[in-house]
Structures are given as structure tokens and as C-alpha cells.
Amino acid sequence: MPELEKVYTPGVVEKKWTAVWRGRKVFTPDAGASETPFTIVLPPPNITGSLTVGHALGTTVQDLLCRWKRMKGFNVLWLAGMDHAGIATQKVVERALLEEGIMKGGLGRERFLEECWKWKEKYHDRIVEQLASLGASLDWSREVFTLDPGVSRAVREVFVRLYDKGLIYRDRYIVNWCPSCKTAISDEEVDFVETHGKLYFVAYPFADGGGEIVVGTTRPETMLGDVAVAMNPKDKRAKALEGKMLELPLTGRKIPVIFDEAVDPAFGTGCLKVTPAHDATDFMIGLRYKLEAVVVIDRDGKMSAGAGRFAGLDRLEARTTVLAALEEQGLLRKIDDYDHAIGHHDRCGTAIEPYISRQWFMRMKPLAAPGIDVVNRGEVTFTPERWGNIYLSWMENIRDWCISRQLWWGHRIPVWYCGDCEGMIVAVEEPKSCPKCAGSKFAQDEDVLDTWFSSWLWTFSPMGWPEKTKDLETFHPTSVLVTGGDIIFFWVARMIMASLEFMGEIPFSTVYITGIVRDAKGRKMSKSLGNSPDPIDIIERTGADAFRFTLMMLSPPGQDVMFDESKVDVGKHFANKIWNAARFVLGQEPAPVRAEEGATGAVPGATPGPEPAAELHESIFGAAVTAEAAFDWEDRWILSRLARRAGELEGYIDSYRFDEASRTLYDFFWHEYCDWYLELSKAAARQGGARARGAAATARSVLGTAMILLHPAMPFITEEIWSMLAPLRGVLANYRFPGIPERFVDPALEADVEFFKEIVTAIRNLRQSFNIPPGRLVSAIINCEKGRGLPARLERLREQIRLMAKVDELVIAEGAAKPSGSVVAGLAAMEIYLPLKGVVDIEAEKKRLDKDLEKITRECEKIEGRLKDARFVEKAPADVVEKERNRYNEMSDKKRRIARILEDLG
Ligand SMILES: [Zn+2]
Ligand SMILES: [Zn+2]
16 A cells, blocks of 8 residues: 655655656647637746746636646646747846846847847746746647747738738837837836926017016926927917917027917916927827927937037936026026826836837727627626726727837837838738839848737737637637736737737637735735745745645735735645645555446446445545445535535636635635544544444545545645545546535535534533543533424434543433533533533632632723723723723633633532
């Protein structure tokens, strides 16, 4: 008989099963299989990253769902992949090269990309290892990288199709420009940071002399690029200013006063300086009034030639210099404090500079419309629900997507320019000859696509689109997308749009948004705060199962996860409990089976046996228990509980209540199976013979089923125990669980067993209060409430009550008298008397209790005094007062209890 190691060593067990699962290709589904498919695509981790607690949470949720569905007989594909993470990777590689004194520019595009690929190889393997160490049951055989040739082809195909439909266009337009990364970024990549700033009021004199207009601005340095001053046409002053010209200070340029609805009359003085080249609102005004865009800041964030004598200054230096010059000319009217939100690049924290450049854009409104419909119709649902509204409001206000990036690492834009006629060719492959002039020299567009341009195709491009593959036919649409709320616009919304456009169907039916992982103080975990533990360290210390189980337990739907490393102890203790229970059960004499163990054929559950325990045994292990096994109510009870818990678990998993799911498993295994059933089975074992065999068979089949139910949350320890319990049934990761018949649930028996538990607990507590040695037998009287038929119901529990509570003589009756010198425990429908005469020294006990009573009474008076002191109650913090009150109630209870016992003892 193989034996479990004495102490559970997660590291050894985890490595072993990771290798076994991989070797047996357990997680590689067959696209031709007949079972119902269940698909999840892994949000492809960035190759720059390493696993965080947040990733561990998302990965565990996905793995739990996949393992659960696999067990339920679904054809499960959990698709593995990684993201090239355009700008993020380019930046880390640039930084790494710079440390070696190498400049990206000096290296050139080709060599730089080679460096990026080297980085990818190295970090790819690390991420694979990290995901494996968590137990992720991903299909690595289908792994895709966002820059793989197949995915690249899909990206180009999508670009060309959207261009041909008129949804992709190129334009000179104002974009969010990062002067540090020197690239355009999308609106979604801009983080707005509330900033203490200033509002400067600058006078612009009328060109014809006499009078001025004062404008309020937060960015005086951009005034050098002003081409007008705008007012709202509804402004009372507007009429008088029609046709007026102003002289722009520091430049001498003559600029008009114009009138536009976009001007907020309540902001500053109600007069807006218009700088089309450096402000998005002004850019739009500029287009409407056909104003020139005077560029005064360049792509590096420095003042450009257009800024005249300020050229060459950094934009912030220029602010000081411009203000000084205005001051000198007496044109700076006043400076107010002004708090406002400034856009920063989410990758590098640099303040965004609105900048006009030639970029590629995607028209989003036509793509968004069907994406709004599918959510409104409930074809795609969000969990928690509120994310649906967040999604809808963004989609309804969607703006064009700037998709070009001035980077090297990424999908190069599939546009070529003819070297002879300058014609533009948009094509999936490099053209051979120019359709206009038949020339053959081409230059490809230098820019690459936004990194999300490959990820938004992620439910179908990795499955071989645009080819019509078997994988696409079987596994698309996918089932659930598990991701964080922070990328709902970057990714989730765009995936819905892409799938509807190119697949003609939704990409997934459910979006499950995981909570944000916060530390014990409620702060978001981040590298800069140093409050984010490394999941790999946690796994090494406690095991992956303990970590996973704890994450699930801490994960209430719709709420953030308050994570503290010490909480993983709950999972660790639980794993140890499981291990020890399994060791105990496996150490028992194995249940005799009729069929040869190893009969792995169809489950013969069709002809239910008379005993649920025998039936379950046969179903789980594929081997029948011999007729010589005898069963009793405790076997039927634990199976009733098991069936009920399995039903609850299924409901919780189906509704993404992972916290409740893990609590159900925990309570069942620890409190029902270990605390009660295994204790009862020890008593049965002592009886020997058929009864001992029956209890051993039940203990095994319930342990086996518990391993099945726990497997999705704790894959490693359950697999190890399963391999000992059912060595011929194959790996648990690939086990098809037939379920537990609902008819195992026996509510009447469960109600009786609740009485049983209360009675045993009450007698045990009394024994403990009077220090009765564990081996010492006592007699007990259960006085039942009349007219409920309790004595008859409790009669069948008699033997087990005696064994568990160490009782020799047990009376169960209605209206039983309390013998003198006995102590009492009151339950809801009965009283229990424990005669102590001859068991303990009653006089000595009374003395001890008298002393206790005296002490407690004094303590009570003290607290009472404090609570009556108005000053204390008013001044002390509320929680302190509350604590005192609770303590007072507790003490009063205790006082009453002791007084009652003293009275009982006479
Ligand atoms: Zn940047
Ligand atoms: Zn040409």
C-alpha cells in the first residue's frame, strides 16, 4: 500500500504533478471532440512583467473554472499566449541598453528589434514557469505570441479590411504626445492627475490702441502660438468686440477676436486664448475657423522655432521666461491658485503634450454600435453587473482611436509608399509593383500599430483567423473572459467590437471582472509602494494550493481583495488538515471491494444499490464494496451533507461566488467530515468486522469525492492524495466527475444529527468545565420536550452519543427528573443532566465556583462603575466604550451561569 509522506511538502508534490500533467497533455483538447466546448483565452501577460498577486488572482479564477468544467465533461481550451507589449517593452529594452551605454538610435531599427526578441525569449520562459507554479492548466501546445506570423497576418488583414471600409484613415491631427517616449498615444493611455497649479491672467491689448482683453490660462508658454481669442457668442461683451483685432504680446502678431460655443463663459475671464497646435479644444476651434496652427513646442517638449526668441527652451523653463517677460511689460494682471487635472502618460508619468502630427486613426462609432447592442440584449453579460454600465457609457461616447505609434517594437503599419510616384498602397503583403506607375521601389510606413491592435483580435486571431480552422469552429465564441476592470476600454470593449466585425459573433458571453488586490491598509498593491509581495515567494513558502485557496476565500464578488500574506496561513492550515485526514483514512484497513480494483469502465451507477455509501464508492472508484460491509446512519448523514455541499458548490461556481465556494468546501471538509464523520468512523472501526469495513469504505469514498470537489481550487494536494486513493483511475486533472445523486440528501436525518451534535458538544463542554478526565465515563440524562417524539428520534443515535461523549448510562426520556448534584445544559428542545456525584469532588467544585463567582462579581461592578461614569462614556472613543459594554454583558452571562450551576449542585 503506498503511503503519503508524514508531512506535506508542497514543493515536491507540485513539481511532480506539473510534469505529469504536461507529459500526458491533459490540458490539450481535441478540436474534433464531441463534448460541449468551454473556452477561456488567457489575457496575454506582457513580456515585460512578472507575476503579481493580481495576476495570481485572475489566473486562479480562470484555472478553477477550467478545471471544474473539465471535470464536468466539457471540452476545455484555456488558450495560452503572451503580449509583445509595444511601448512597455521598448522602454525597458531601451533602458537596459542605455545601462550598457548603447543608444537605441545608434543601434538602428533591425539591431534594436533583435535586442527586443532576446528580451522576449528570456522573459517568456520566466512567465511560463510562474504560471506553471501556480498550477495553471493552460494549453501551451496552442500558445501564441502577439508578434507570431499568424497573428501578424491577421493584424494586417484587419487593417486592410477596415481601411477599405473607410474606417481607418490617416490625418494630421492633434494627438496625445509623450515628449519622453516620443510617440503618440491613445486617449485611454492618458492618466489624469489632479494637480495644484496656477491660473495666469494676461492682458492682450487691442491692436488699434486703447483697451485690452484679459485671458486666463494655465499654460502661458503656449501663448506664443495663439492665433485668436475666443468668446462665447452669448457673452454680453461679445457684440462690442465684433471685428476687433488684438496684438499678441511678445510676438507683435495681430490676432482676431472670434466667437465660438465651445468657450466656457464661466472659466477665467470668459476669454479663451486659441492655440490650435497645442490644445485639443483649440484645435477643433481652429478647424472651424480655418485658423493657422502655429507650432511653438516640438516633439521633444522644447520650444520650437515658432517660439521666436524662446526657441530651444524646455516647455517649463519657457513658462517662467514668458511670465517674466509679460511681467516686465506690465501685462501680467494676476495669478490665482488653480487645481486642475493634467494628463500624464500612463507608462512613464510624463505630462502629455497635445501635438499635431500625421497619424493613423480608426473610426469607432460604426464599430461600437453592434457592441452596444449585444450588451443591451444580454448576449454579453458583465459580472459584477455595474461594469456593464461603465462599458456602455464609454461605448456611447467613443472617440476615434489613434492607432499609430512612433515606435519600433510592434506590428509595422501595412502601408507602402511608392518610391517613384509617391502613391500609397495599403496591402496585407508588400506590393510587387505600383498599380499607378508600375514602379517597384517601396518604403513601408515607419510607424507601428498600438499594441492593443493585436490584442483586440485575441479571441480569434490565435485560432488561425482569417482561415476557417477547426479550432475556430469548435472553440469560438469563447465562454468567459476573466480580467481586471482597468483594461475594460483598452481591451474588453475592443475585443467585442473586433469579434462582431470580423467573426460576426460575440467573442465571449460573460466578462468576469476580478477585484483589485489591496494591502491590509486598503492601498492598491504597487511596486513603488513596496507593498506587493512576490507570489513566487508565497508559493515557495506555503505551496500554490494554500495561496490559491486563500485568494478564492478573500474574493467577494464585486469587491476588492484585501490581501495580507499572513492570511495565506488559513490555506496552509487547511492543506495540512487535508493531508492529515487523508493519511488517517489511507492508514485504515482498505475497504474490501468485490470487483477487481482497476475496473475503469462505465460507472455502474444506473442500478442504485440500497446504500448510498456503496453506490458512491462504486461510482468514484469504479469498484463495488463487498456485501460484508455494514453501514449506519453516520454514513448516510455524511453522504447527505456531501450531496448538499456539492450542489451548493456548483451553484456558487456558476455564479462566480468563489468566496462562498471555498467556504463551503472548507466547512464541509474540516467541520463535517473531519470533526464529526471521521471521529464517528473511529468508533465504528473499534467495533471491527462488517461495520468497520463499511465505515472505512465511506471514509474513502467521501475523501475521494472531496478531492474531486477541492481539485479546481487546490489541484496539487488533491492530485497527490487521489493518486494514493485511486491509483488506477488516472489523473484527477482529467477525471470526469459523474456528480452525486440528489436523492442522497436526507433532511430528516440531517435534522436529527444536528441534535446529536448539540448533545455531544453540550456534554463535552460540561465535562470540560468540571475537569472530568477524558477517559472517565459519566452517566447522562436527556430530558426531551414533550410531544415532539424526540426520544424515538434520538434512540437510533444512542450508541454514537455514548461513544462520542464518553457516557456509560444514557437515559433519553420526556419529563425525566434531574438527579440532585447534577449540572445542566439547556438546549433548544431538551435539557441534559450530568450527575456529578462520585465523579468529581462536589464540595471542592463548589468552593472553586464560589471563588470564581466572587471574582467575576467584583469585575462586573468595576465595569458597571465605569459605564455609569458619564465622562468616560462621552470622552472615550466609541469602540472602547463598546468593548466595555460587551465585556460587561459577557461577565454578567458568566455570573448567571455559575450561579445556576451552584444552584444545581445544591
Ligand atoms: Zn511616455
Ligand atoms: Zn508608383
